Amino acid sequence: MIHVNTTVNGDPAEFLCEPRETLLDALRDRLDLTGAKEGCGTGDCGACTVTLDGRPVCSCLVLAAEADGREVGTVEGIARGEALHPLQRKFIEHAALQCGICTPGILVAAKALLEKTPDPSETEVRYWLAGNLCRCTGYDKIIRAVMDAAAEMRENA
Amino acid sequence: MRYHKPESFEDASAIAVAAKGVTRFLAGGTDVLVQLRSDLVTPDDLIDIKQIPGVREITPLRDGGWRIGAAVSAAEMKAHDGLRAAWPGVVEAADLIGSMQISSRCTLVGNLCNGSPAADSVPAMIAAGATVTVIGPGGSREIAVEDVPAGPGKTSLKKGEVVSAVTLPPRGAGGGDAYLRFIPRTEMDIAVVGCGVSLTREGERITAARVALGAVAPTCLLVPAAGAALTGSALDDAALEALAKAAEAACSPIDDKRGTVAFRTRVAGVLARRAAKIAYDRAGG
Numbered sequence: 320m321i322h323v324n325t326t327v328n329g330d331p332a333e334f335l336c337e338p339r340e341t342l343l344d345a346l347r348d349r350l351d352l353t354g355a356k357e358g359c360g361t362g363d364c365g366a367c368t369v370t371l372d373g374r375p376v377c378s379c380l381v382l383a384a385e386a387d388g389r390e391v392g393t394v395e396g397i398a399r400g401e402a403l404h405p406l407q408r409k410f411i412e413h414a415a416l417q418c419g420i421c422t423p424g425i426l427v428a429a430k431a432l433l434e435k436t437p438d439p440s441e442t443e444v445r446y447w448l449a450g451n452l453c454r455c456t457g458y459d460k461i462i463r464a465v466m467d468a469a470a471e472m473r474e475n476a
Numbered sequence: 477m478r479y480h481k482p483e484s485f486e487d488a489s490a491i492a493v494a495a496k497g498v499t500r501f502l503a504g505g506t507d508v509l510v511q512l513r514s515d516l517v518t519p520d521d522l523i524d525i526k527q528i529p530g531v532r533e534i535t536p537l538r539d540g541g542w543r544i545g546a547a548v549s550a551a552e553m554k555a556h557d558g559l560r561a562a563w564p565g566v567v568e569a570a571d572l573i574g575s576m577q578i579s580s581r582c583t584l585v586g587n588l589c590n591g592s593p594a595a596d597s598v599p600a601m602i603a604a605g606a607t608v609t610v611i612g613p614g615g616s617r618e619i620a621v622e623d624v625p626a627g628p629g630k631t632s633l634k635k636g637e638v639v640s641a642v643t644l645p646p647r648g649a650g651g652g653d654a655y656l657r658f659i660p661r662t663e664m665d666i667a668v669v670g671c672g673v674s675l676t677r678e679g680e681r682i683t684a685a686r687v688a689l690g691a692v693a694p695t696c697l698l699v700p701a702a703g704a705a706l707t708g709s710a711l712d713d714a715a716l717e718a719l720a721k722a723a724e725a726a727c728s729p730i731d732d733k734r735g736t737v738a739f740r741t742r743v744a745g746v747l748a749r750r751a752a753k754i755a756y757d758r759a760g761g
Binding site for chain 2: 361380
């Protein structure tokens with residue numbers, strides 16, 4: 320077993336893992352953070368998106384051992400206590416989800432976009448989220464929710 | 477599976493030399509971990525090179541060239557203004573690989589050593605005249621990128637050899653490069669054909685050019701005849717026609733659901749023309 324010391328959503332975390340265990344499995348099974356979902360398990364669908372040192376990655380394609388000494392951000396770290404992030408509120412408002420499996424990954428990915436690009440074009444949002452597959456809602460509501468959240472965040476900035 | 481975190485490339489090489497079974501080096505993991513999880517390749521020894529000093533760095537060299545560490549991601553390259561200004565074609569090619577989640581992790585060296593004939597960054601690196609530093613039991617050597625691929629999934633690297641960095645030459649005045657690929661959709665796909673062009677201009681005239689193709693042969697290819705077709709010209713119609721012919725002549729593609737032999741061959745010529753125009757404009761800008 321490998322001993323990993325990491326930071327998750329700003330808090331120190333440690334766990335033991337197998338060499339071939341993924342960060343996704345460690346988050347879900349060892350740290351009880353079940354927000355990141357396993358869709359395809361091979362880096363195609365983006366349901367397991369988390370940030371690693373600030374950059375969005377598929378946590379199914381990161382070994383848990385690789386998180387040692389680095390900073391992980393998951394969907395659980397997006398809301399501030401009971402206060403939802405604007406993206407989360409806008410997803411509810413626009414009904415931008417049905418089954419919800421893809422939603423945590425899309426929220427993490429979209430948040431990373433808006434942090435570096437507060438005023439993205441619709442095309443930028445669509446390309447940025449090309450690695451996040453949704454099999455039920457369709458993408459229009461998702462894109463509208465992200466654009467609306469971006470507009471609100473700019474107003475309040 | 478044993479997971480190693482060596483502190484130097486010499487140590488990484490020594491682990492690989494001593495290993496008895498399947499060995500893989502881990503940087504971004506976007507191929508190695510897919511193969512691991514799909515049970516296609518289960519390494520006995522997995523050697524993570526990311527603790528090695530300098531491996532995440534993009535360094536401008538004294539001669540005007542660039543050194544890109546083996547674990548620098550495509551996203552880090554895209555965020556680097558100096559590198560993007562000097563070698564936009566190489567940076568754009570790397571940026572085409574997978575989704576932005578994949579861009580956060582995937583590397584030039586990984587794309588090269590995975591050995592896919594359709595690797596997007598490889599024709600761009602070959603056109604640029606890039607070299608890689610190979611560290612192995614016999615010491616260190618510098619080889620051209622086009623000498624690494626040896627067939628689908630195969631490289632010319634020997635047991636215990638590991639690539640530590642990519643070096644791009646000085647861009648110099650009047651230089652420009654471009655990479656284009658054809659895919660049947662707009663994003664998240666594998667090249668049916670890819671083409672990289674790098675050239676140098678003096679005024680209107682092209683003084684040097686390199687053209688490379690991907691996905692039309694068992695390896696990514698340097699096409700010297702295509703570069704020669706451009707050299708000495710002002711990118712007139714005759715030069716573009718000769719370029720397209722040379723690119724088509726270099727093709728020996730597979731025939732599959734993603735593209736027939738005839739289609740891939742035709743598109744290689746079309747992309748070569750378009751990439752050459754972009755590189756030419758950039759060189760003049």
